[in-house]
Amino acid sequence: MVNTKVSLCGIELTNPIIPASGTFGFGAEFAEIYDINVLGSFSFKGTTAEPRFGNPTPRIAETPSGMLNAVGLQNPGVDHVIAEELPMIKKIFNKPVMANVSGFSINDYVTACEKLDSQEQIGWLEVNISCPNVHGGGMSFGTSAEAAAEVTRAVKAVTKKPVIMKLTPNVTDITEIAKACEAAGADGLSLINTLTGVRISLKNRRPILANVTGGLSGPAVFPVALRCVWQVYKSVNIPIVGMGGISSAEDVIEMMMAGATAVEIGAVNLVDPYAGKKIVEDLPAVMEKYKINDLSEIIGVAHG
Amino acid sequence: MKDTVFKILSNKSIAANTYEMVLAGDISDITAAGQFVNIMLDGFYLRRPISVCNAEDGKLTLIYKVVGKGTEYMASLAEGAELSVLTGLGNGYDLSLSGDKPLLIGGGAGVPPMFMAAKKLIEAGKSVTVIMGFGRAEEVFYKEEFEKIGAEVRITTVDGSCGVRGFVTDAMPEDYTYFYTCGPEPMLKAVYDKSETDGQFSFEERMGCGFGACMGCTCKTKYGNKRICRDGPVLTKEEIVW
Numbered sequence A: 001m002v003n004t005k006v007s008l009c010g011i012e013l014t015n016p017i018i019p020a021s022g023t024f025g026f027g028a029e030f031a032e033i034y035d036i037n038v039l040g041s042f043s044f045k046g047t048t049a050e051p052r053f054g055n056p057t058p059r060i061a062e063t064p065s066g067m068l069n070a071v072g073l074q075n076p077g078v079d080h081v082i083a084e085e086l087p088m089i090k091k092i093f094n095k096p097v098m099a100n101v102s103g104f105s106i107n108d109y110v111t112a113c114e115k116l117d118s119q120e121q122i123g124w125l126e127v128n129i130s131c132p133n134v135h136g137g138g139m140s141f142g143t144s145a146e147a148a149a150e151v152t153r154a155v156k157a158v159t160k161k162p163v164i165m166k167l168t169p170n171v172t173d174i175t176e177i178a179k180a181c182e183a184a185g186a187d188g189l190s191l192i193n194t195l196t197g198v199r200i201s202l203k204n205r206r207p208i209l210a211n212v213t214g215g216l217s218g219p220a221v222f223p224v225a226l227r228c229v230w231q232v233y234k235s236v237n238i239p240i241v242g243m244g245g246i247s248s249a250e251d252v253i254e255m256m257m258a259g260a261t262a263v264e265i266g267a268v269n270l271v272d273p274y275a276g277k278k279i280v281e282d283l284p285a286v287m288e289k290y291k292i293n294d295l296s297e298i299i300g301v302a303h304g
Numbered sequence B: 001m002k003d004t005v006f007k008i009l010s011n012k013s014i015a016a017n018t019y020e021m022v023l024a025g026d027i028s029d030i031t032a033a034g035q036f037v038n039i040m041l042d043g044f045y046l047r048r049p050i051s052v053c054n055a056e057d058g059k060l061t062l063i064y065k066v067v068g069k070g071t072e073y074m075a076s077l078a079e080g081a082e083l084s085v086l087t088g089l090g091n092g093y094d095l096s097l098s099g100d101k102p103l104l105i106g107g108g109a110g111v112p113p114m115f116m117a118a119k120k121l122i123e124a125g126k127s128v129t130v131i132m133g134f135g136r137a138e139e140v141f142y143k144e145e146f147e148k149i150g151a152e153v154r155i156t157t158v159d160g161s162c163g164v165r166g167f168v169t170d171a172m173p174e175d176y177t178y179f180y181t182c183g184p185e186p187m188l189k190a191v192y193d194k195s196e197t198d199g200q201f202s203f204e205e206r207m208g209c210g211f212g213a214c215m216g217c218t219c220k221t222k223y224g225n226k227r228i229c230r231d232g233p234v235l236t237k238e239e240i241v242w
């Protein structure tokens, strides 16, 4: 029997597979078709202090081996999540869940995280800093080491839960941001969020997405994600949750060899709603194939 | 929702750029006219959503227009090929509200879901009129199929080459109890403006998942945000915000 257990910021996962924020809703649609307790955990839809409608449609465009999304953080707001979604999740999922939080000001992050901190179902706060900082000139928090550190410090001050900062790859040097988050007290890092892209309709001679730009994810980004995890693993001493294009148990192992302690799977859930379950089920056989007895032993092993 | 492998029984051109595909497989999750399926195609990342045209006796009929690379690939598939299809998606039409003389209005690629709706309504003893709008005569399909099940068919073409010249709204009768419609959004809006009874509209949106997980397809209604793929694609006239 191989051991698929890993420990993420002090919380044990029966396996490292975590559906990624924005691709799993609050779990309900998937719980209808399989027992989602087979998953290590899941990261729920990016939640903000206030409810958000998000961007106008079209919000989705296809790309070679992937997709663009410009959902724009549609979510019912933190109060609704606590009042409605968490009790619902309790019925379908009996493990700690990862709370994904977004904001457009430091205050937004603090408000949402403070409220979520009191919820015992929540294992980790995953803080998405790819959003524009409306008080800081609209640049994403995650593209400035200083702003990323500021969010980290502010969130750490209001929660006892492990804080995992979710990094954007749309930067010159991701290790700089990673190091700034670590120095500011982050317990872990999660990467990568989507890469900014555009598609244009030949027929309409206009961008397909109403928002013009969207975030690229899916297998197309896998090597970029691996590269980011590789670089960040070399630069910090806190655990990494690796994601971007993972679609198979083999991809999970490759991502862990690059340095990830756990992984998230995003777009693949949308095209194959059973993907989470399949990857969890495939993992032991693939581990055996590559002579891995204990998954924790391969974290970062490719660095030699 | 169910993920099922379907086998293609036939796949043939039935009008200009328009194909009918009949598949064999588990159709048990298809519970209402107006629902759709989401089809995985080799070489394409996202699935393609297509309305259920008919589902009976273990057979699923789809009618699709070739508009891009994915549907072009679908048209190239041979009998015997297998496809991964998510079935049972969307709410579908609530046919219980039809009254005795429902009006069905389909425009182009919006005609297919009207077939299953017409069939079920006729089976329930309703007197069904179907208006089908196309660009020109070469695009017209399924006239005989609708007539064979007992629907009164009215065709409109923009160029007048078949049936009434103009749009579906130019062929709307005076007397109907309720309506069901599917087609391009400008057509839906025209039907909305002209109709005098309540009715139901089926919408299209670009989809990430097709089953409610990604928020890729959300629209605003009088009763809050709805996902076209899960809370729709059918919305009632009364809840729509244009």
Ligand SMILES: Cc1cc2nc3c(=O)[nH]c(=O)nc-3n(C[C@H](O)[C@H](O)[C@H](O)COP(=O)(O)OP(=O)(O)OC[C@H]3O[C@@H](n4cnc5c(N)ncnc54)[C@H](O)[C@@H]3O)c2cc1C
Residues within 6 Å of the ligand: A061, A062, B036, B046, B047, B048, B049, B050, B051, B052, B063, B064, B065, B066, B067, B068, B069, B070, B071, B072, B109, B110, B112, B113, B203, B204, B205, B206, B207, B233
């Ligand atoms: C609920 C629903 C039911 C549908 N039923 C039918 C039907 O019965 N018959 C039919 O001919 N067509 C139907 N369509 C439209 C059909 O999904 C598109 O024509 C098809 O996806 C185009 O794929 P493509 O690769 O050929 O085009 P491309 O333009 O190359 O596709 C690129 C991407 O855009 C998406 N896309 C393009 N056009 C549409 C569209 N109109 N709606 C949604 N996504 C789109 C594709 O799925 C793909 O992800 C339906 C759409 C929806 C949402």
Ligand SMILES: Cc1cc2nc3c(=O)[nH]c(=O)nc-3n(C[C@H](O)[C@H](O)[C@H](O)COP(=O)(O)O)c2cc1C
Residues within 6 Å of the ligand: A020, A021, A022, A023, A045, A046, A047, A069, A071, A073, A100, A128, A166, A192, A193, A194, A216, A217, A218, A219, A221, A243, A244, A245, A246, A264, A265, A266, A267, A268, B208, B214, B216
């Ligand atoms: C439709 C969609 C919505 C997403 N929403 C969020 C979100 O709300 N918060 C967040 O941190 N990341 C969000 N993401 C990013 C994913 O969590 C993930 O970081 C990214 O998609 C890369 O993984 P993948 O290639 O496996 O999809 C979203 C991605 C998609 C495709």
Ligand code: FES
Residues within 6 Å of the ligand: B206, B207, B208, B209, B210, B211, B212, B213, B214, B215, B216, B217, B218, B227, B228, B229, B230
């Ligand atoms: S397409 Fe994903 S929620 Fe509708």
